[in-house]
Amino acid sequence: MSDIPSTKPYLIRAIYEWCVDAGFTPYLAVVAGEGVRVPNAFVRDGQIVLNVAPHATNQFHLDNEAMSCQARFGGVAHMLYVPIANISAIYARENGHGMAFEVTGSGESTGELDVANQQMLVEESTDSGESSQGDDDSSPPGGGRPKLRVIK
Amino acid sequence: MSDIPSTKPYLIRAIYEWCVDAGFTPYLAVVAGEGVRVPNAFVRDGQIVLNVAPHATNQFHLDNEAMSCQARFGGVAHMLYVPIANISAIYARENGHGMAFEVTGSGESTGELDVANQQMLVEESTDSGESSQGDDDSSPPGGGRPKLRVIK
Numbered sequence: 001m002s003d004i005p006s007t008k009p010y011l012i013r014a015i016y017e018w019c020v021d022a023g024f025t026p027y028l029a030v031v032a033g034e035g036v037r038v039p040n041a042f043v044r045d046g047q048i049v050l051n052v053a054p055h056a057t058n059q060f061h062l063d064n065e066a067m068s069c070q071a072r073f074g075g076v077a078h079m080l081y082v083p084i085a086n087i088s089a090i091y092a093r094e095n096g097h098g099m100a101f102e103v104t105g106s107g108e109s110t111g112e113l114d115v116a117n118q119q120m121l122v123e124e125s126t127d128s129g130e131s132s133q134g135d136d137d138s139s140p141p142g143g144g145r146p147k148l149r150v151i152k
Numbered sequence: 153m154s155d156i157p158s159t160k161p162y163l164i165r166a167i168y169e170w171c172v173d174a175g176f177t178p179y180l181a182v183v184a185g186e187g188v189r190v191p192n193a194f195v196r197d198g199q200i201v202l203n204v205a206p207h208a209t210n211q212f213h214l215d216n217e218a219m220s221c222q223a224r225f226g227g228v229a230h231m232l233y234v235p236i237a238n239i240s241a242i243y244a245r246e247n248g249h250g251m252a253f254e255v256t257g258s259g260e261s262t263g264e265l266d267v268a269n270q271q272m273l274v275e276e277s278t279d280s281g282e283s284s285q286g287d288d289d290s291s292p293p294g295g296g297r298p299k300l301r302v303i304k
Contacts, residue, residue: 004174004247004249005170005173005174007166007167007170007249010166010167010169010170011163011166013166014159014162014163014165014166015159015162017162018157018159018162021157021216022156022157064173095156097156097159
């Protein structure tokens, strides 16, 4: 769409740092597809939500191309790799604050989302728990994934 | 409004870093008021737009409380100090991409803007030049400040 470099990785890092500084748990919503390396057993409806808190990951790295880290699912360590284009949201587990991004098609890596397409999230409610991820955080108090509503 | 720490300084840093990495000139739109230290002669309608590119500033610092730096106006060096609450936008001079923030009242430092209130900018057109700021960049090619339009 545009030859302007995407702000998306910068905004994802910003929300990640805000979460960590504020003591919140950063959750990364990912659209599965080509180039995405996550445990398939935990993908639901083509998506997976990753707990990327410092205490839940090792070797966490988030640059302009991708997020990579090691994390545990059901007690088993996995190396994860998620291109920036496949990240659909980053938000704090505790309150749902963060940012959502438009991801075009499952696995299509456009990598050129415009800031004008980025929209905000608020928490609507909490319900089901997350997908067995986390080594020392498997049963968070009041846990569960917030349902997100896009604010225009 | 909320006791959740503001994401605003994190997002401002994100857009600043994006501008610098992409070779764009970061412009900071500021609402003058209590706690803001800028040269009054360059304030228009209670606002001022600062060129905060690395080549146009010294001792640039942007933390969760304020932006501070040294910059030249009309050949004279000034120390600038702008509380985060008084920053109404950060964007690339060259294309107007960036983010805008709601600032409540001239000089009122709420510091608690919610992400849901933050909105996006696009360039509409360019016209008048900036306010005499910049030591080695006083006549940029195709310069001028973009008119900004808020995208909801």
